[in-house]
Amino acid sequence: MQTVNISHVAEYVDEEVKIAGWVYNKRSSGSVIFLILRDGTGFIQAVAVKGEISDGDFQTCDELTQESSVVISGKVRADKRAPGGFELAVTGIEVVQIADEYPISLKKHGVDFLMERRHLWLRTPRQTAILRIRHEVIKAIRDFFDEQGFVLIDAPILTPSACEGTTTLFSTEYFDSTAYLSQSGQLYMEAAAMALGKVYCFGPTFRAEKSKTRRHLTEFWMVEPEMAWVDLDGNLKVQEELVSYVIQRVLEEKKNELETIKRDTGRLENIKPPFPRISYDEAVEILHKCGVEFEWGNDFGGGDETVLAEQFELPVFVHRYPSSVKAFYMKPDPERPEVCLSADLLAPEGYGEIIGGGQRIDDLELLASRIKEHNLPEEAYEWYMGLRRYGSVPHSGFGLGIERFVAWICGLDHVRETIPFPRLLNRIYP
Ligand code: 4AD
Ligand code: MG
Numbered sequence: 230m231q232t233v234n235i236s237h238v239a240e241y242v243d244e245e246v247k248i249a250g251w252v253y254n255k256r257s258s259g260s261v262i263f264l265i266l267r268d269g270t271g272f273i274q275a276v277a278v279k280g281e282i283s284d285g286d287f288q289t290c291d292e293l294t295q296e297s298s299v300v301i302s303g304k305v306r307a308d309k310r311a312p313g314g315f316e317l318a319v320t321g322i323e324v325v326q327i328a329d330e331y332p333i334s335l336k337k338h339g340v341d342f343l344m345e346r347r348h349l350w351l352r353t354p355r356q357t358a359i360l361r362i363r364h365e366v367i368k369a370i371r372d373f374f375d376e377q378g379f380v381l382i383d384a385p386i387l388t389p390s391a392c393e394g395t396t397t398l399f400s401t402e403y404f405d406s407t408a409y410l411s412q413s414g415q416l417y418m419e420a421a422a423m424a425l426g427k428v429y430c431f432g433p434t435f436r437a438e439k440s441k442t443r444r445h446l447t448e449f450w451m452v453e454p455e456m457a458w459v460d461l462d463g464n465l466k467v468q469e470e471l472v473s474y475v476i477q478r479v480l481e482e483k484k485n486e487l488e489t490i491k492r493d494t495g496r497l498e499n500i501k502p503p504f505p506r507i508s509y510d511e512a513v514e515i516l517h518k519c520g521v522e523f524e525w526g527n528d529f530g531g532g533d534e535t536v537l538a539e540q541f542e543l544p545v546f547v548h549r550y551p552s553s554v555k556a557f558y559m560k561p562d563p564e565r566p567e568v569c570l571s572a573d574l575l576a577p578e579g580y581g582e583i584i585g586g587g588q589r590i591d592d593l594e595l596l597a598s599r600i601k602e603h604n605l606p607e608e609a610y611e612w613y614m615g616l617r618r619y620g621s622v623p624h625s626g627f628g629l630g631i632e633r634f635v636a637w638i639c640g641l642d643h644v645r646e647t648i649p650f651p652r653l654l655n656r657i658y659p
Contacts, residue, residue: 230302232247233246233247235248235250235273239314242307242315243305243306245302246302247302248266248301248303249300250266250267250268250269250301251298251299252266252297252299254295255295257291260278260279260280262287262290263275264277264290264319266317267352267354271313272312273315273316274311275316275318276316276317277319277322281318281319282320286319286322289324294327295331295335297324297325297327297328298324299322299325300323302320302322303317303320303321304320332346333346333350333352333353340645344651347649347651348659354489358483358489359486359635359639359647360649362479362483362487362490362635362638363635363648365479365483366475366479366635366638369478370431371431373470373471374429374454374471377427378427379428379429380428382417382428382429382430383430384418384432386411387409388410390409390416391412391605392412392413392415394603395604397436397437398412399437399447410435411432411434411435412434412436413434413453413628414430415453415628418455418626419455419613420612420616422456423624426456426457427455427456427457428454428455428456429452430452430453431450432450432451433448434448434449434451438654439654441655443643443644444531444581444636445644446632446653447652448652449631450630450631451630452631453626453628454626454627455624455625455626456624456626457623457624459588459623459625460625461548461571461572461588461625464572464586465548465572466502468504468546468572468586469502469546472500472504472574472583472584472634473500473501475634477501479497480494480497480498490641496577500544505543506545506546507547507548509548509551510549515536515540521533526551526554534581534582535581537575538577538578542577543577544574544576544583545575547572548571548572549565549571550568551568551569552566552567553567555569555571555587557596557600557602557603558596559571559587560587560591561595570588570625571585571586571587572584572587572627573585576637577637580637582633583629583633583637584630586625586627586628587626592617592621593614593617593621597614631647631648632644
């Protein structure tokens with residue numbers, strides 16, 4: 230008898246198969262026991278009827294607890310009323326392990342309770358659906374860049390210097406010196422872009438963020454493309470195409486999962502380029518018109534971003550921020566040096582910034598003076614300045630935060646559910 234995945238039972242109607250999985254739920258009416266089995270690929274109801282299987286097997290079914298591991302034999306029946314459209318008429322059972330009393334019942338639990346048991350919480354239909362969507366998002370991002378001739382370059386995680394400011398660095402002993410966990414692979418991608426033209430890295434990044442918000446993790450995954458000979462405008466085109474491509478892929482490939490998590494996909498369906506573009510100045514005007522108190526020169530907070538994004542159906546680019554609120558490497562606008570050729574992409578539905586990027590300083594002297602002004606240790610950036618010494622060219626790139634992107638696609642109210650084991654200000658367990 231063949232062991233099959235629940236996702237493939239449709240191919241075995243009226244045949245006897247084995248399913249290896251876990252007991253998700255059990256109901257009994259005395260002579261009939263209904264088991265909901267899950268095997269990672271799906272859920273199916275298995276029905277054991279007294280008299281149709283051996284008394285021993287029926288007794289075993291009766292003793293199963295939630296999350297017990299089993300191999301169940303049965304005949305696949307097509308049944309419109311069954312969840313998923315198929316049912317298994319049990320013919321035999323092997324128990325692998327009877328689970329202890331499972332801490333997560335099928336009732337509602339509080340978030341703290343679930344986060345403390347994240348290793349088990351992952352088994353629920355909602356969490357598995359989100360993780361499958363995350364997988365599709367990552368796969369689609371890779372396909373997008375690979376199809377366009379970008380080369381995947383892995384950035385180091387242990388680094389001697391900061392990319393995004395020194396206030397959110399995690400440090401660790403590195404033999405006789407100090408190393409920092411990478412905040413961004415960008416500086417290394419700039420080196421790689423000078424070698425290969427179009428590159429991207431995709432990996433974990435770390436920020437010692439003291440922020441307890443629904444959008445901040447201390448460890449998150451970022452995809453960071455970097456392109457030689459590309460200016461701010463070219464950079465934005467890649468971003469709007471990437472975001473649209475990934476969303477359309479998820480809508481096509483992950484219909485069931487989006488349904489499981491009850492995502493209203495109406496607004497996602499319309500996400501296609503071009504996205505609206507407004508300058509920082511225009512954004513400040515919009516905030517003022519909406520009655521938000523905001524002073525030119527400050528950075529936007531989450532609330533400001535929500536107000537801005539609400540004015541548009543599509544994600545919106547905000548470009549040319551004041552240089553003072555952005556990182557040291559941002560190229561000043563030649564026509565107005567107090568602002569820089571940066572852009573953030575703000576997602577709709579209250580999700581705010583999902584991408585940060587811009588055109589980089591390509592002039593050695595200017596870069597050196599910015600490194601000084603930001604009080605960064607020059608020795609650690611010597612190699613980076615060297616990139617402007619040997620064939621410097623205009624270049625741009627951006628970073629897309631996977632968790633914020635997935636939170637938006639899934640319509641979640643916190644990034645903690647978008648990553649298997651979230652690391653937060655107050656959580657590093659399990
Ligand atoms: O805007 P950020 O800080 O930009 C950079 O790191 C650039 N060096 C990227 C580049 O140009 N190569 O971060 C980029 C994105 C944000 O828009 C956000 O989506 C995500 O990374 N991000 C976070 N996600 C979760 N938790 C945090 N603490 C995050 N910080 C940034
Ligand atoms: Mg940013």
